[in-house]
Amino acid sequence: MSSETPAPSYFDATLRAYEERLAKALAMGGPAKLSRRKEAGVLNARERIAYLCDPGTFIESGLFGTSGTFPADRDKTPADGKIAGFGKINQREAGLVANDFTVMGSSSGATNGRKIGHMKRVATQRGIPLVFLGESSGARMPDTMGARGMGSLLGNDGMQYQRMREIPWASATLGLSYGSSSWYAALSDFSVMRKGAVLAVSSPLLASLAIGEKVDPEELGGWRLHSEVTGLADMVVDTDEQALDAIKVFLSYLPSHHNEAPPVRAVPAGSGEGMRDIVNLLPPSRTQVYDVRKVVRTLVDKDSFFELKPRFGKVGVTGLARLDGRTVGILANNPLVKGGALDTDACEKFTSFLVLCDSFNIPIVMFVDTPGFVIGTDAERKRAPGKIMNMMNALSLMTVPKLSVILRKTYGQAYLNMGGGRNSDEVAAWPTAEISFMDSRFAVRVVHGLEPGEAGFDEALAQMDRENEVWDAASIFAVQSVIRPHETRDYLIRMLEVHQSRLTKEVGQHLMRAWPTSF
Amino acid sequence: MARLEAKTDVTGSVWKITTVVGQTLAPGDTVMLIESMKMEIPVIAEDGGTIKEFRFAEGESITEGEVVAILEG
Structure with missing residues (x-):
């Protein structure tokens, strides 16, 4: 003036x-x-x-x-x-x-x-x-x-x-x-x-x-x-x-309002430069854990990961990022904390983040490595069934593109909550992925009544581990793509391009726009 | 100097103490490894700091939320 x-x-x-x-x-x-x-x-x-x-x-x-x-x-x-x-x-x-x-x-x-x-x-x-x-x-x-x-x-x-x-x-x-x-x-x-x-x-x-x-x-x-x-x-x-x-x-x-797509930025130099080694961020043994945020930071545009609630519900990671200059919402299990087992705080955190992304036309990408939900009396007192279903309902109501990538294990209901089956537009998996109803070391006890050390336990375990490999899911199209880890960034960029909501100019239906998020 | 507590997120047993008293940790460093759900799960020093004492020895059982080490930072 x-x-x-x-x-x-x-x-x-x-x-x-x-x-x-x-x-x-x-x-x-x-x-x-x-x-x-x-x-x-x-x-x-x-x-x-x-x-x-x-x-x-x-x-x-x-x-x-x-x-x-x-x-x-x-x-x-x-x-x-x-x-x-x-x-x-x-x-x-x-x-x-x-x-x-x-x-x-x-x-x-x-x-x-x-x-x-x-x-x-x-x-x-x-x-x-x-x-x-x-x-x-x-x-x-x-x-x-x-x-x-x-x-x-x-x-x-x-x-x-x-x-x-x-x-x-x-x-x-x-x-x-x-x-x-x-x-x-x-x-x-x-x-x-x-x-x-x-x-x-x-x-x-x-x-x-x-x-x-x-x-x-x-x-x-x-x-x-x-x-x-x-x-x-x-x-x-x-x-x-x-x-x-x-x-x-x-x-x-974010877009300025809910009737437009988020802004697009130039892709920073050096984006994707760590992709060649990304598979090595996973530890060699399935009993060891890792920080999934290193995988996320490697995949998205350089320095674009903006983590939300890093100290709350830490078994789940949420944050905004960019892939090829376009805003995406990241949800990931973090094996570093509780082995990645989803608890009620993480369900709340995921739910509120899904509401944010869906309300403002932000596609989501999920990175999956979870043994399931934390169960037990404490979880039930914290209304675990309600929290798990709130998250599941939120995921089902989303009208923005949603992709999931299974990095390692995904078991039981948590498989669905993390986008398994038709709960994502596309499910991709690394060859390291395992899918089942529960961890085979527990399943052998439940299904065969065998304890570790007993005759037949090791054979039954090996058989179950084989059946958990991703290939059976891919053969019946329950997983749409099995991808090389180092090509994950290219896969996501291309698949987000495919799934752009062209009919509505990238604007979703915002079915959860009035949902409470600090319940 | 503030007194900081490192707490375990999981119930299990102390598998390996990977640090020593007097060691200074950066935020996010591992204090010790807990065996839980057949996995090795680290206790993280969220804010970093210098380790003053351990509250548990290797092999001992611990419950979610318990303080496993005291730090100063």
Whole structure:
């Protein structure tokens, strides 16, 4: 926008008054609070916006909004504590809401609630992603107190927490986040958290009052809890800048809205250069494990693997990547953890990732090496049948292309959950693949009643191992292709090309767009 | 220096301790190998650190979630 000095006019006094109001609105919570943040190495809300957006592209909506509940608060609430507007992130339009904690703890009030509602409406109608930079003390008090406060402040927007995934939502938790900024993190497609931030329903003080014991903020909602136990954080970083960079990278894989295909990037030099040795990433013995992420990183475009929830449900690996410049969603079993046996956390993680990919027209590729599901009393208490079937149902409802590659073993129901049979558009297998209902060392005991060391055990085991080899599945077309490991990247690129959804211009049906993903 | 715990993801027995007290590990390095489900499954030092003590010896049984080693990092 032009920053030229205007010509003198009859309205100079009015325009001077405008400049004074503008300076006040931009002053946020005042120099003392802002300098305390600077000393702590934390960006303020406007610095965060400036870092996230391409220079000169941010245009604000609601700059002169203030609290309207109590007249005395009007001068103390620049932008009403939540800065909203539109900016370009890597040349692509986005909507932004940045909470300004220096203004009444960025608490939720009537005016800033209207600003957020406006951002959501515009972003959804115009098809641009929405970014929430969260840091909030929760609902503003005493504004929300009493029956009149509740009636006038909360619940007046019936769409406030509705998620239909017409557009991607990304969220960063960058400080103490209670109430609405936690809700938006939970509803987002991508949630990054800075170490030291806290994401919870309400503050440790309120929680302490409620349960009558001292509550530690980190225990209540710190990064370890949300990256390792709840899975509400897709990524954890050390600084504000890293969190904002992560949002830029996440959005680079996604379309701006659900009615278009994801953007295509140039293929980086060196992509696929490790393919010659890829089979050697598998250990020689089937009793040894390996990190499937090395296989994934070798296969996809160089440095393009963007892992999500790396510390949660670690037996499953999920992440966005590119193959030949095109966005793909990667799901893989990781034998490094629990031998790759799928647990309930991994099922949840896979399910939410399938919802993300299907909602935004991202084809998926599954890499399979799993002995099955973790079973036992603990798994049943964690509702294993429900989690397994949620994932299976999600996979069945997907209308984006889905490919699977069996690297080593795949047994039982997990074979289906990882795309076996007609649960993928194409199933490929390495010659190292084994397919069966269960591991043959257990199956010999069940089928033949033989224990290791007993006469006939070794012969029965060898026979079963032979029957588990991939060739029988290929001969009846249950596996469509058996491929040389070093040709897997070329196979996937070509097969994704074949399966492009041409009839709908690569746009799926989004049958899960309203599914909850942090259930 | 923070006190860090390395925990086992699986129930099984300690098959081989592949590190020594005082050894400094990078994030993602293996602390020891557990035998479980007929496989050798590593206990990973997620955040790296220097090993201060082991809580189990080779051959001992362990349960999912137990701390097998204390690190400082």
